[in-house]
Amino acid sequence: MANKKKVPELRFSAFFTEWQENKIGAITDRVKGNDGRMNLPTLTIAASIGWLNQLDRFYGNIAGNEQWNYTLLSQGELSYNHGNSKSAKYGTVFELIDYREALVPRVYHSFKATGKSNPSFIEYLFSACKLDKELSKIISSGARMDGLLNISYSDFAQLRAYVPSIEEQKCIGTFYRRIDSLIALYKCKHGKFCSIRNRC
Numbered sequence: 001m002a003n004k005k006k007v008p009e010l011r012f013s014a015f016f017t018e019w020q021e022n023k024i025g026a027i028t029d030r031v032k033g034n035d036g037r038m039n040l041p042t043l044t045i046a047a048s049i050g051w052l053n054q055l056d057r058f059y060g061n062i063a064g065n066e067q068w069n070y071t072l073l074s075q076g077e078l079s080y081n082h083g084n085s086k087s088a089k090y091g092t093v094f095e096l097i098d099y100r101e102a103l104v105p106r107v108y109h110s111f112k113a114t115g116k117s118n119p120s121f122i123e124y125l126f127s128a129c130k131l132d133k134e135l136s137k138i139i140s141s142g143a144r145m146d147g148l149l150n151i152s153y154s155d156f157a158q159l160r161a162y163v164p165s166i167e168e169q170k171c172i173g174t175f176y177r178r179i180d181s182l183i184a185l186y187k188c189k190h191g192k193f194c195s196i197r198n199r200c
Contacts, residue, residue: 015168024131025157027117031110034072034103041102042067045081047088051096063103070103071110076119079108080126080156082149090135091149093126095119109153118166120173125161134159 042054042063054061063070073079073096082091096102104110113119125131138155163169 011164011168015164015171017165019162019164021160021162022116023157024111024122024159024161027163028078028111028113028122028157030153030157031073031077031112032071032106034068034070037072038067038103040072041099042070043073043096043099043102043104045079045083045092045094045104045108047081047083047085047092050094051098051102063105067103069106071106071108073102073104073110074112075100077110077112078119078122079104079110081108082151082156084149090132090139091151093123095123107148109151109156116166117163118169118173120177121163121169124173124176125163131159131161134161 042061043051044054044057046052046057054063061067071079075096078093078095080091080093084091096104113122135151138158139149139151164172
């Protein structure tokens with residue numbers, strides 16, 4: 001959907017209503033803290049791949065004592081890794097799919113969809129760069145010494161995007177998730193990323 005347009009150029013035929021502008025914070029709730037269980041998978045986000053177990057990416061758990069401060073994320077919830085990279089200038093958002101529960105870095109802005117939003121749709125809003133213009137306005141400067149962009153959760157929650165009804169969000173989210181699965185299957189057949197993502 002082009003920026004500021006209330007009706008996308010391409011859409012599923014069953015939907016006709018205009019998309020409505022909403023703040024991210026109005027259609028999601030923040031997720032933070034944990035319940036003390038430290039034996040859960042400890043994950044990190046790779047911008048070009050998504051969620052990775054630290055054991056697979058770093059050959060060990062690098063969280064150390066900091067793990068007590070990690071966020072408990074449940075399946076279907078999301079995190080925004082506001083790290084700057086070549087493939088994601090303004091960071092990336094990924095939904096937790098392959099794990100029922102996991103611990104993720106507290107520096108990520110973690111959140112969950114409400115009855116007004118679908119997590120897969122929200123992930124694709126970010127992956128399609130629909131919020132890049134908004135992000136460019138609120139990020140106060142370049143990456144810090146730790147590689148993270150200067151954007152607080154409160155600023156992140158103020159991001160505005162046009163979103164359709166929850167029913168249309170679900171259709172769009174499911175559609176793109178299936179495309180992702182086909183791409184992953186194709187890559188696995190050609191021996192790419194299988195050992196990393198362990199999905200085949």
